[in-house]
Amino acid sequence: MGRYLTKTVFLVHTPILLLHLFISFSSGASFNSNEKKGVCISKGGRFPPYESQGKPPKFAYLELKNLNMCKLFSGKTCCSASQMKSASLAVKNLATYGEATKHCLALFELLECSICNSKVGIRSGHPRICASFCDQVFEACSDAYFSSSNASKQVIVPCGASEDTICRKASKWVTNGTAFCNATGFTVQIAEEPCFGSSAMKESLRESFFEMISMELSALAGFFLFNRLEKWLEKRRARIQREARERLEQEE
Numbered sequence: 001m002g003r004y005l006t007k008t009v010f011l012v013h014t015p016i017l018l019l020h021l022f023i024s025f026s027s028g029a030s031f032n033s034n035e036k037k038g039v040c041i042s043k044g045g046r047f048p049p050y051e052s053q054g055k056p057p058k059f060a061y062l063e064l065k066n067l068n069m070c071k072l073f074s075g076k077t078c079c080s081a082s083q084m085k086s087a088s089l090a091v092k093n094l095a096t097y098g099e100a101t102k103h104c105l106a107l108f109e110l111l112e113c114s115i116c117n118s119k120v121g122i123r124s125g126h127p128r129i130c131a132s133f134c135d136q137v138f139e140a141c142s143d144a145y146f147s148s149s150n151a152s153k154q155v156i157v158p159c160g161a162s163e164d165t166i167c168r169k170a171s172k173w174v175t176n177g178t179a180f181c182n183a184t185g186f187t188v189q190i191a192e193e194p195c196f197g198s199s200a201m202k203e204s205l206r207e208s209f210f211e212m213i214s215m216e217l218s219a220l221a222g223f224f225l226f227n228r229l230e231k232w233l234e235k236r237r238a239r240i241q242r243e244a245r246e247r248l249e250q251e252e
């Protein structure tokens with residue numbers, strides 16, 4: 001049983017693991033005093049404020065579990081349900097109305113989930129995305145459909161159910177990855193600053209992955225042991241009852 005479930009966990013997350021291979025770039029670091037504290041700083045703009053604003057990123061597996069998005073970052077994150085809802089709506093629209101390829105959906109999901117990465121969470125301002133990662137997302141999503149948005153600082157969103165909006169391919173709205181990230185509400189980082197999609201970030205994604213897997217496995221082990229314990233207690237209870245019954249029968 002243990003082996004079967006482990007396999008399932010890996011199957012579910014394999015696409016995200018593969019994504020790591022597409023991510024490359026490098027980074028240096030300079031933090032302001034607020035950022036040095038390592039606490040969650042809400043991103044503003046279209047991004048819902050963090051409930052854990054001012055507190056350090058924490059384990060949020062249970063909260064993210066049922067939303068099935070951004071789970072990769074659940075080991076250590078500033079996110080809670082409100083960020084998940086906004087990210088999953090965007091990805092759901094892209095899947096339903098955007099005619100996006102699987103590769104586009106996977107990369108766009110990772111982009112939307114960037115706010116749940118703990119390193120993005122503790123930096124101020126809009127999520128900083130590496131230009132190279134923006135290029136990859138744009139390349140994969142240039143034929144997917146987006147519409148204009150009047151939300152603050154965001155120009156385009158994946159097309160939704162509403163027929164009032166004009167849907168056009170991403171490549172008709174913008175012509176490169178930098179402009180794509182900017183139009184979807186992210187700040188593009190070109191050099192020398194930590195950003196989402198960098199090689200340092202790749203390392204932290206790998207860490208996130210193993211953190212999440214180990215949390216999942218320990219939850220599983222706990223469940224397994226609890227079951228064993230229950231069965232053992234059940235057997236013990238039955239034996240005590242049997243012994244008591246036998247003693248009574250002997251006494252009669």
Ligand SMILES: *[C@@H]1O[C@H](CO)[C@@H](O)[C@H](O)[C@H]1NC(C)=O
Nearest residue numbers: 046148149150151152154157
């Ligand atoms: C966009 O504008 C319409 C009216 O023009 C308004 O009803 C809607 O709430 C706005 N949406 C956002 C996200 O600001």
Ligand SMILES: *[C@@H]1O[C@H](CO)[C@@H](O)[C@H](O)[C@H]1NC(C)=O
Nearest residue numbers: 173174175176177178179180
């Ligand atoms: C990307 O496109 C924008 C506007 O479409 C343009 O201003 C900018 O120079 C382009 N950037 C690159 C790196 O080509």
Ligand SMILES: *[C@@H]1O[C@H](CO)[C@@H](O)[C@H](O)[C@H]1NC(C)=O
Nearest residue numbers: 126153182183185186187188
């Ligand atoms: C997008 O680019 C414009 C012009 O360079 C800039 O003013 C704006 O702040 C950028 N948006 C984001 C979310 O970084």
